[in-house]
Amino acid sequence: MVGIERRYLFKGVLVLDSALHIGGGDDLASVTDAAVVRTPAGTPYIPGSSFKGAFRSTVEKIAGAVGGIRTCCLDPDDDFCIGPVGGGRQLAFSRDEERPKSDRQFVKMVTARLCDTCILFGSPYLASRIAFSDLYLVSGESAYTQVRDGVGIDRDSERAVDNIKYDYETVAPGAGFEAEIMLLNPSRKDLFLTCIGLQEYLSGFGSLGGMRSRGLGRCRLADLSVYELDLSDENRCIENLRNYLLETEPEKKMRRIGPAAAFIKEQILGYLEGEGSDAQTVG
Ligand SMILES: [Zn+2]
Numbered sequence: 001m002v003g004i005e006r007r008y009l010f011k012g013v014l015v016l017d018s019a020l021h022i023g024g025g026d027d028l029a030s031v032t033d034a035a036v037v038r039t040p041a042g043t044p045y046i047p048g049s050s051f052k053g054a055f056r057s058t059v060e061k062i063a064g065a066v067g068g069i070r071t072c073c074l075d076p077d078d079d080f081c082i083g084p085v086g087g088g089r090q091l092a093f094s095r096d097e098e099r100p101k102s103d104r105q106f107v108k109m110v111t112a113r114l115c116d117t118c119i120l121f122g123s124p125y126l127a128s129r130i131a132f133s134d135l136y137l138v139s140g141e142s143a144y145t146q147v148r149d150g151v152g153i154d155r156d157s158e159r160a161v162d163n164i165k166y167d168y169e170t171v172a173p174g175a176g177f178e179a180e181i182m183l184l185n186p187s188r189k190d191l192f193l194t195c196i197g198l199q200e201y202l203s204g205f206g207s208l209g210g211m212r213s214r215g216l217g218r219c220r221l222a223d224l225s226v227y228e229l230d231l232s233d234e235n236r237c238i239e240n241l242r243n244y245l246l247e248t249e250p251e252k253k254m255r256r257i258g259p260a261a262a263f264i265k266e267q268i269l270g271y272l273e274g275e276g277s278d279a280q281t282v283g
Helices: 048-063 089-096 103-111 116-121 188-202 237-246 260-282
Strands: 006-016 130-132 145-153 160-171 176-184 218-230 255-257
Touching: 006 188, 048 116, 048 130, 048 188, 116 188, 176 188, 188 218, 188 260, 218 237, 218 260
Parallel strands: none
Antiparallel strands: 006 176, 006 218, 130 176, 145 160, 218 255
16 A cells, blocks of 8 residues: 555535436435435535546546547547447456466556556546545635526437426526545646546536536536645655644645646656657657
């Protein structure tokens, strides 16, 4: 196992620009066919896994166009990455590869067979390096919900189907949810990919939840702060670790890097002008 060497925390507010629907499963007490997911206290929230999934596909769409970045999700014929479940690649991998002698060797072996987005966001072999907390309403704010009518659409003809009507619940635009994203021991590539996603959400190009083709789930990230914990610097390791262990507020546990927008641009530009451009010229 590798301990903590470097950790980044991104804190901000995810603001809904349009209504949001993230289904909460069957709820017999609900007044709609499809209720939104709620906390036990009844307040709508955004599961971290939903945000992570949306963030991942946002990153993957762009990452595929960047030189030196490998992402399997956009290419169904990708025969390199063993991340996606199903297909013969995982079977062939476990059959053909030699048994690793240690955890470290296993991690090295698997990492060599995963694409860059599977390394960052996780695969059945390795845990992700990035974690998304559940997003709760900004304290003191309330969220309004609306019930909307839907029409059943035939998937083949894409026409409305008679007599199939249902309604679904949404969280109204304007609500803000507190977002926290943690990045553990990232490589330069991991940081670059994370910053691509953050930049998209900061620009209002992010989306989330279901029924996005109907304009639902548009959102943007606001009030972003970046914090860093660096234990790789020998001179400051003890001091940084002491603050991290003794304090409870992220502002005191970790070093705030500001402003966030400049940090993100620096990571993106650093990669594009360095490794990214090298990779493009090499092919
Ligand atoms: Zn992959």
